Amino acid sequence: MSPEKLPEPLRIAYSPCPNDTFVFDAWAHGRVPGAPALDVTFADIDITNGMAERGESDVLKVSYAVLPYVLDEYALLPCGGALGRGCGPLVLTREAGADLAGRTVAVPSETSTAYLLFRLWAADTVPGGVGEIVVMPFHEIMPAVRDGKVDAGLVIHEARFTYQNYGLHKLADLGEHWELTTGLPIPLGAIIARRSLGQERLTELAAATRASVRAAWDDPEASRPYVLAHAQEMDPAVADQHIGLYVNEFTADLGEDGYAAVRGLLTRAAAEGLVPPLGPDALRFP
Structure with missing residues (x-):
């Protein structure tokens, strides 16, 4: 009798920046019970934006600015991303x-x-x-x-x-x-997942992302080796500041202000002709 075939790992792409490695450390290392195994690709956000437009991964960290081009194929997860205050360009x-x-x-x-x-x-x-x-x-x-x-x-x-x-x-x-x-936070990076995975799977992925965030908050030291291994010679104190700035309440849940910030940015940008307009349900999850 042949052994049961294991499910394929979920393909995910995010940056090597401390906020992303902090968020996904527990999940990537099998410390989120019931979450699927991950096949991780590290790439800067300009690369992952292009990957999303070409449909090259199951889950990706992308710029909120790319959402109007990819939301037909991908759903915005309500957690795991980066919004902040006092951190604009x-x-x-x-x-x-x-x-x-x-x-x-x-x-x-x-x-x-x-x-x-x-x-x-x-x-x-x-x-x-x-x-x-x-x-x-x-x-x-x-x-x-x-x-x-x-x-x-x-x-x-x-x-x-x-x-x-x-x-x-x-x-x-x-x-x-x-x-x-x-009066809203600055929308920076979003986590998106392929809609073809299905509503139930998308809900599971959001739960796994939240669990990974909470695990990192509960035991920050557990993520430190993963964070520093990919932080490109960043000083550990700077990595901690980076995490403190970009991993916050909006990472655990976009919430009303988070969704308002995303829709506000993309609606204003569409009015200026910078991006295609969003449909009324484009940001709805799942």
């Missing part, structure tokens, strides 16, 4: 208080929440709009602004703390602008 210039009307702006991606926040800010504050948008690797943006190759740069993450080293000025904090104008 910045617009940097060489001169303090520069006017960006008609100017060239470097951005790391045009399929990111940061880019949507930038365009919404510009629609509110730059009469006539900005000029050419140039996509370039994140690490090249601040040197390009410093050297006069572009007039301004859109930056994220650790650049919040290092831009002064390039002699640059903060023209705008886009997260601050978003929070002041909406």
Whole structure:
């Protein structure tokens, strides 16, 4: 009699950033009872956005900005993602208080929440709009602004703390602008799962994600080896700060404010012609 065939692992793709490895550590290492085994692919979010658009995985961490392009095939899970406050992208210039009307702006991606926040800010504050948008690797943006190759740069993450080293000025904090104008958290990264898995399986995946988050909170030290192994030489204290900023109550459950933030961002972006409009039930789970 042949042995019973084990079910195929669930294909999942998320970033090596501390918040993602912290969230999924317990599940990835078999410490969530009843959860399916995972086949993990590590990739930065610009890569996972493309994977989602091509339908290349069962579960993915993606930018909220890509949702309008993938929600026919994938459902937004109500947990596991990243929303936050005080953690938005910045617009940097060489001169303090520069006017960006008609100017060239470097951005790391045009399929990111940061880019949507930038365009919404510009629609509110730059009469006539900005000029050419140039996509370039994140690490090249601040040197390009410093050297006069572009007039301004859109930056994220650790650049919040290092831009002064390039002699640059903060023209705008886009997260601050978003929070002041909406009162809502900043939607950053979402967890999505393939709709073809079926309603029951999707519900199980959401439960497993929540259980993994709670396990990480209950025993933070258990996740530390996994987090630091993938944190790309990040100082452990910085990794802890990263987790503290991006893993919060919205990670356990989007809740009313979380859903309002996501719908608000994508509705405003659609009104500016930046993304396709969402259907009325597009964010419903499952």
